[in-house]
Amino acid sequence: MTTVALVAPAGPVAPERLERALAVLGSWGLRVHNLVTPGSRPFRYLADTDAARAKLFTEAWLDPEVDVVLAARGGYGTQRMLDLLDWPALRGAGPTVFAGSSDVTALHAAIHEHLGLPTLFSPMPAGDYWDEAGGEHLRRALLEPGPVTLPGTEALVPGTARGRLTGGNLSLLAAGVGTPEQGGASGGIVVLEDVSEPVYRLDRMLTQLLRSGWFAGVAGIVLGTWTRCGDPADVRALMLDRLAPLGVPVLAGVPFGHVEGSLTVPLGVSAVLDTAGLRVVTGAA
Numbered sequence: 001m002t003t004v005a006l007v008a009p010a011g012p013v014a015p016e017r018l019e020r021a022l023a024v025l026g027s028w029g030l031r032v033h034n035l036v037t038p039g040s041r042p043f044r045y046l047a048d049t050d051a052a053r054a055k056l057f058t059e060a061w062l063d064p065e066v067d068v069v070l071a072a073r074g075g076y077g078t079q080r081m082l083d084l085l086d087w088p089a090l091r092g093a094g095p096t097v098f099a100g101s102s103d104v105t106a107l108h109a110a111i112h113e114h115l116g117l118p119t120l121f122s123p124m125p126a127g128d129y130w131d132e133a134g135g136e137h138l139r140r141a142l143l144e145p146g147p148v149t150l151p152g153t154e155a156l157v158p159g160t161a162r163g164r165l166t167g168g169n170l171s172l173l174a175a176g177v178g179t180p181e182q183g184g185a186s187g188g189i190v191v192l193e194d195v196s197e198p199v200y201r202l203d204r205m206l207t208q209l210l211r212s213g214w215f216a217g218v219a220g221i222v223l224g225t226w227t228r229c230g231d232p233a234d235v236r237a238l239m240l241d242r243l244a245p246l247g248v249p250v251l252a253g254v255p256f257g258h259v260e261g262s263l264t265v266p267l268g269v270s271a272v273l274d275t276a277g278l279r280v281v282t283g284a285a
Helices: 015-027 050-062 078-084 087-092 102-115 132-143 170-175 199-212 232-246
Strands: 003-007 031-034 068-071 097-100 119-121 149-151 154-157 160-169 188-195 220-227 250-252 265-267 270-274 279-282
Touching: 003 015, 003 050, 015 031, 050 068, 050 078, 050 087, 078 102, 078 170, 087 102, 097 102, 097 132, 102 119, 102 160, 102 170, 119 132, 154 232, 160 170, 160 220, 160 265, 170 188, 170 199, 199 232, 220 232, 232 250
Parallel strands: 003 031, 003 068, 068 097, 097 119, 160 188, 188 220, 220 250
Antiparallel strands: 119 265, 149 279, 154 250, 160 270, 270 279
């Protein structure tokens, strides 16, 4: 039986959301270790102190019975605990699957950098956009792993690219510039999404990543959802303005991120981006 440790590396989890998460995971036939606690919450937007959140994440990762560490929700705060994690100890524990999205983009980057492991950019069972369709895609990724096809709707820049999938939430990627975990996108296919960010802020964050050299050597770009980010036509125009000059294929409209029915995107795995087929296929590079 697969064992999942449910953790809260960022924001607090409402009791009713936690009950929902535990019920869903249990219905999948998983053994669940609940490591989401009320915590002391030094700030109301954090699930617990940085040290406590780091301790619980470490406890989950080092537990030999745990196969998957799953973030219950995002919010804010993951970056605050990264320097408190004992990466050599985590590396010594062997491979574990990590899943989550949004603010925990910071943990995806850190796990890739320090542990060299693939991860799953996925819906979270106590998150705002959790639904049955997104949950089913995550369930299959956890219990029936294999090649994944991620469909898009529009080729902003045509072409084909091969590389490892990387990226995640645009805000967190921009916020991570200059930190130890934030490498670059060289040779990778970058996936990007965000929520509730006006177009000018998306512009600012993309420009920051461009000017910092983060996109240098990127092989391709996959754009997810931009929920509540303004007029979709304006978002599209911005993506063309900022990303087309990179001269790499750009596929838009892949349904992942802050949206119901979100797909689970494997990060750190090889993939082929084919804009003619409007798709990304993992395990094909």
